[in-house]
Amino acid sequence: MAVTVAPGPAALPRRPPRKDTRRFSPGRAVAWTYLGGIVLVTLFPFYWILRTALSNNYQLATNPSSPLPVGFTWGAFERVLGIATTAEAQAQGGSGATLDIAIYLRNSLIYASVQTALIVLLSAAAAYAFSRLHWRGRDLVFNILISALMVPSVFTLLPNFVLVKDLGLTDTFAGLILPGGLFQAFALFFLRQFMLGLSTEVEEAAIIDGAGPLRIFFRIILPMSAAPIATVSLLMFVNAWNDYFWPLLIANDQSVQPLTLALGVFKQSSPQAAPDWAGLMAAALIAALPMLLLFIAFGRRIVNSIGFSGLK
Amino acid sequence: MVVTSQGNHTTPVRPWPGEPGVVATTANSPVKKRSSPRKGRRPTVTRSAAARRRDLPVALLLILPAVIGFATFYAYPTLRGIYLSFTEFHVLSPPKWVGLANFRELFGDDVFWHSLLVTGYFVLLSVVFGTLTSLVTAVVLDRVTRSSALRGVILLPFLISNVIAALVWQWMLDPTLGIVNIALKHLTGHSVLFFGSGGWAIPSLAAISVWKWMGYYALLIFAGLQTIPPTIYEAGRVDGASEIQMFRRLTVPLLRPILVMVVVLTVINSFQLFDIVQVTTEGGPANASNVLQMYIYRKAFRQFDFGYAATMSLALFALLIAVTFTQLRLARANESDLS
Numbered sequence: 004m005a006v007t008v009a010p011g012p013a014a015l016p017r018r019p020p021r022k023d024t025r026r027f028s029p030g031r032a033v034a035w036t037y038l039g040g041i042v043l044v045t046l047f048p049f050y051w052i053l054r055t056a057l058s059n060n061y062q063l064a065t066n067p068s069s070p071l072p073v074g075f076t077w078g079a080f081e082r083v084l085g086i087a088t089t090a091e092a093q094a095q096g097g098s099g100a101t102l103d104i105a106i107y108l109r110n111s112l113i114y115a116s117v118q119t120a121l122i123v124l125l126s127a128a129a130a131y132a133f134s135r136l137h138w139r140g141r142d143l144v145f146n147i148l149i150s151a152l153m154v155p156s157v158f159t160l161l162p163n164f165v166l167v168k169d170l171g172l173t174d175t176f177a178g179l180i181l182p183g184g185l186f187q188a189f190a191l192f193f194l195r196q197f198m199l200g201l202s203t204e205v206e207e208a209a210i211i212d213g214a215g216p217l218r219i220f221f222r223i224i225l226p227m228s229a230a231p232i233a234t235v236s237l238l239m240f241v242n243a244w245n246d247y248f249w250p251l252l253i254a255n256d257q258s259v260q261p262l263t264l265a266l267g268v269f270k271q272s273s274p275q276a277a278p279d280w281a282g283l284m285a286a287a288l289i290a291a292l293p294m295l296l297l298f299i300a301f302g303r304r305i306v307n308s309i310g311f312s313g314l315k
Numbered sequence: 316m317v318v319t320s321q322g323n324h325t326t327p328v329r330p331w332p333g334e335p336g337v338v339a340t341t342a343n344s345p346v347k348k349r350s351s352p353r354k355g356r357r358p359t360v361t362r363s364a365a366a367r368r369r370d371l372p373v374a375l376l377l378i379l380p381a382v383i384g385f386a387t388f389y390a391y392p393t394l395r396g397i398y399l400s401f402t403e404f405h406v407l408s409p410p411k412w413v414g415l416a417n418f419r420e421l422f423g424d425d426v427f428w429h430s431l432l433v434t435g436y437f438v439l440l441s442v443v444f445g446t447l448t449s450l451v452t453a454v455v456l457d458r459v460t461r462s463s464a465l466r467g468v469i470l471l472p473f474l475i476s477n478v479i480a481a482l483v484w485q486w487m488l489d490p491t492l493g494i495v496n497i498a499l500k501h502l503t504g505h506s507v508l509f510f511g512s513g514g515w516a517i518p519s520l521a522a523i524s525v526w527k528w529m530g531y532y533a534l535l536i537f538a539g540l541q542t543i544p545p546t547i548y549e550a551g552r553v554d555g556a557s558e559i560q561m562f563r564r565l566t567v568p569l570l571r572p573i574l575v576m577v578v579v580l581t582v583i584n585s586f587q588l589f590d591i592v593q594v595t596t597e598g599g600p601a602n603a604s605n606v607l608q609m610y611i612y613r614k615a616f617r618q619f620d621f622g623y624a625a626t627m628s629l630a631l632f633a634l635l636i637a638v639t640f641t642q643l644r645l646a647r648a649n650e651s652d653l654s
Binding site: 241 | 369370371373374375377378380381382383384385387388389390391392393395396399406448451452455456458459460463464465466467468469470471472474475476477478479480482483484486487489491492493494497498526529530531534535538558583586587589590593594608611615616621624625628629631632635636639
C-alpha cells in the first residue's frame with residue numbers, strides 16, 4: 004500500500020471517479036438527498052446552539068419553535084461572561100449564577116496547550132530514538148511501551164487518581180497534565196512510523212559533517228516531520244480540550260477546572276425545572292469556539308489525517 | 316487519558332508489515348552522495364557496533380521522559396488497579412487485602428449485572444446504527460462527490476466535546492421546549508420523555524453518541540474505500556452487476572477489515588461511555604441508564620468504595636481485551652481479501 008501516516012493532502016491516492024459526476028440519475032438524486040439529510044442533522048444542533056444563545060431565556064418558552072432567536076439579545080453571553088448584573092441576568096431568565104468563563108477558558112488553554120506541547124515534543128524525541136538511532140534492545144523497549152495501547156484508560160483512571168492524590172497533585176495543573184503529557188502510545192507510534200520512512204541520505208551526510216544525534220534530531224528530523232507533528236498536535240489538542248473525565252476526578256477547585264467541567268457546574272447551578280438554556284448554549288458556544296476556529300483553519304488537514312491514520 | 320477512552324478518541328493506527336511507507340522526503344535535495352552504499356531503506360540492518368554504542372546514551376536520554384510516563388501512569392496504575400481489586404480500600408486508610416471478596420460481591424450484585432445489561436444495550440445500538448450510517452454515508456460520499464468541505468462538515472461533531480453534544484441534544488429533546496419534541500407533537504400528537512423514561516434513556520444516549528461519532532467513522536471507511544481499485548467495479552459492471560449487488564458483493568467484503576476495526580472501536584468506546592450520561596441522566600431514571608462506567612464512578616467517588624470499583628474496572632478491562640483479541644482474529648481472517 005502506497006499510503007503512509009498522514010503525509011498531508013498531497014499524497015491523497017488519486018483515483019478517477021467511476022462515473023461522469025455530472026450525469027443525472029435517480030440514484031444520484033437519492034444519494035444527494037441522503038447527504039443533504041446527514042448534513043442537516045449534523046449542522047442543525049450547531050445552529051440551534053447559536054439561535055438559543057441569542058435568545059431571551061424567558062421568552063424562549065413563549066415561542067419555542069421559532070427558527071430565529073426569540074427576543075434577540077446578547078444577554079446570555081453577557082451572563083456567562085459575568086458582564087451582566089445579577090438583576091439583569093434574572094430579568095432574562097438567568098439563575099443569577101454566573102460563570103467565570105474567563106478563568107475556565109484560561110484553564111482549558113493551559114491544560115490543552117501545555118499537555119499538547121509536552122506530549123508532542125517528548126513523543127517526537129522518543130520516536131526519533133526508536134526509529135533513527137541504533138541501540139541494543141530498541142525494538143523490545145518500544146514494544147513494551149506500545150503495549151499501553153491495550154490498556155483502556157478507564158482501567159488506569161482510578162489508580163491514577165489515587166496516585167495523583169498520593170503525590171498531592173490534585174487541584175494542580177501538574178496533576179491534570181502529567182499523566183497524559185509524558186507518554187501516549189498513540190503519539191509515539193504515529194511519529195515513529197513516519198520517521199521510519201524518512202530517507203537516510205541527509206542524515207548520513209550530516210553524520211559525515213560531524214553532527215551528533217541530538218543535532219540531527221533538532222536540525223533535520225524534527226523539521227522533516229513537521230506535517231505529522233502538526234497532525235498529532237491537532238489530535239492531541241482536540242482530545243485535551245474536550246477531556247472531561249480526568250479533570251472531573253482531579254480538579255475540584257475552580258482555579259484549575261477546564262471549560263468542560265464548568266459547563267456541568269453551570270448546568271447544575273441553574274434550576275432543574277427551568278434551566279437557563281440560553282445561558283447554557285452561550286457557554287457551550289464559547290467552549291466550542293476554539294475547536295470551530297481550529298476546524299476552519301485546519302479542516303482539510305484534520306479530515307485527511309483521520310483518513311490516513313486509520314489505514315493499516 | 317487518551318487511548319480508547321470514551322471522551323478522548325484516539326485515531327487508530329495499525330502497523331503494516333514490510334515497507335515503512337512512501338514519504339515525501341528530501342530525495343532530490345542537494346545532498347552530497349558520498350555516503351556509504353548502505354543508504355538503503357532499512358538502516359537497522361547495517362550499522363557498526365561503534366555507532367550503536369555512540370547512539371545509546373542519547374537514545375536513553377530521549378526516551379527517558381516517555382519511559383517515566385509509561386511506568387508511572389500506565390504500567391504502575393495497571394498493576395495497582397489489579398491489586399486494588401483484591402482489597403477493601405476507602406482512600407483515606409491503606410488498602411486491606413480481602414482476597415476474592417470483591418469478586419464474590421460482584422457476582423451477587425444485581426446493580427452490576429443490570430448496568431452491564433444496560434451498557435450492552437447501548438453498545439448494541441451504537442454499533443448497529445453507528446456502523447450502518449457511517450458505512451452508507453461513506454459509500455454515498457465516495458460515489459457522488461470528492462468535496463473535502465462536505466467531509467469536513469460531517470466531521471464537525473467529532474471535534475466538540477461530549478459535554479457540549481450532550482447539552483445541546485438535551486435541550487433539543489427537552490419534553491416541553493425542545494424542538495424535536497415540538498416537531499413530534501406536531502406530527503404524532505404526543506411528546507416523548509427522551510431522558511425521563513426508562514425505555515427511551517438508552518436509545519437517546521445512543522443517538523447522541525452516533526451523532527457525535529458518525530462522521531469520524533464515515534471518514535475512516537471513506538479512506539478504506541479509496542484503496543479499492545476502480546477496475547474491480549468496472550469488471551462488475553461489465554458482468555452486469557447492479558449498484559446494490561456491487562455494494563454487497565464487492566464493497567462490503569473488500570472493506571471488511573476496516574469495518575471490523577470500526578465496529579471494535581465503537582464497541583470499545585461505547586463500553587466506556589460516561590460523559591454524556593453524567594451530563595444528561597446521571598444514570599437515571601431509576602438506573603435505566605446506569606452504564607458500567609457511571610456505576611464505577613459512583614462507587615468510587617460517591618461511596619468511596621475504591622476496592623470494589625477497581626474490581627468492576629478489572630471486569631470491564633477483561634471484557635475489552637476479549638473484544639480486542641476477537642477483532643484481531645477477525646481482521647486477520649480477512650486480510651487476504653484485497654492483496
